[in-house]
Amino acid sequence: MATADFDRSEPLPLMGFIAVEVKIHRPAGDPFNEKTWPFPLLREIAPGSTESQIVTSDKYDSDFIDRFVETGKKLADRGCVGLLTSCGFLCNAQPELSARLPIPIATSSLLQLPSVLSLLPVNKSVGVITYNGDNLGQKHLESLGIIHYAPRIQIRGPPADGPLRKLMVGLGPYIHAQVEAELVEVAVGLLKDYPDIGAFVLECTQMPPFAEAIQKAVGNIPVYDVYTMATWFYSGLVRRRPKRWGNIDT
Template structure:
């Protein structure tokens, strides 16, 4: 069977999108070309950026819209669900308890496994869309202690936030340069960092450049999504 036909024959992964619109190149989880399996998207109605990127708990009515989107994805045959913002770690317990299929809301979910990969004296760095708002409450909703985790944000006046928040023109090289700077500053400030997690779902297209710059393992929603799906749909690829 041709590779493209094999991909389309697989059961789909669901994607809860939020009401934010800008360029999404391959590598961004919103783009179906990113994934080696089918992707079905449903938007959580009324889910604006300012409501999602917050340091406070989400109101129940807001979460209901994500549950409804997840239920629509389940009804379309999706085997699992991911979301379009790492800040939705705050919604993980509610969505996991109310949806009929597995859900992984944030790249941050990988932190416990990454910790186990590293020597005990090593810490984890997180690069996020907004370093003033991502914090211990998000981690606690995933059962993660904030100890040994350093969080830094993309520049408030930078290209990445300008694209997502203000509809600024998408310039790949400019976003890449500012995220590489963030990573370098992170490891210069904290020499014990042994791996980096990219919270923002728009960051995977720059993960390779970040890794080349700092020489550390880099995890993001793309690494999470592939690992998540590999357990949902087993495909044994060794010779028989």
């Protein structure tokens, strides 16, 4: 979906973005960057939402959830038609946030897993590349209601001392080529160990800028991420007749 397809005589509605408190370089492709999206983005930071808390917690406390709900309601009040978040691990909060917010929310690229698995033969698995392979696991699949798919989901992340993890905790600079090489290595290694992988899903919201390189390295296997998830999400939230369809037949 591209906004150029639409008749822009009316402005497109806003997508809301609940950001976590992480101060890093966010290039185009990162969902925090407005240039990433074919729709207008409105951002609000959820106070007290640190990387370590989101990634390492199996269950978020009520204060944490309340802050995300409050932030989401602010975005809804400002006219947003849907909400995104800035960490794939927040799928743990999907059931509660979707129940308490007045507009739809998509917390994680991992929401695509059931659809991606259904597109593949039953003897194929999905490789999930995550920010932290030690902490992403059964609890997240349970929150998504897909624990029964666990045997078909292979999860792996980059090393703790690698450029992506260092970047996220403020111990290293953003060097695109280094992060790309690291993630390509993870993908190639995962496919080597699990040759039945028929698609990849990138959990981390910092990974879309590297999706093309990953896909080329794994032989053009499908690769999905927060960008593919959110553009699909928005395409249902806002239906506009594409210009290329021409005039309505009468």
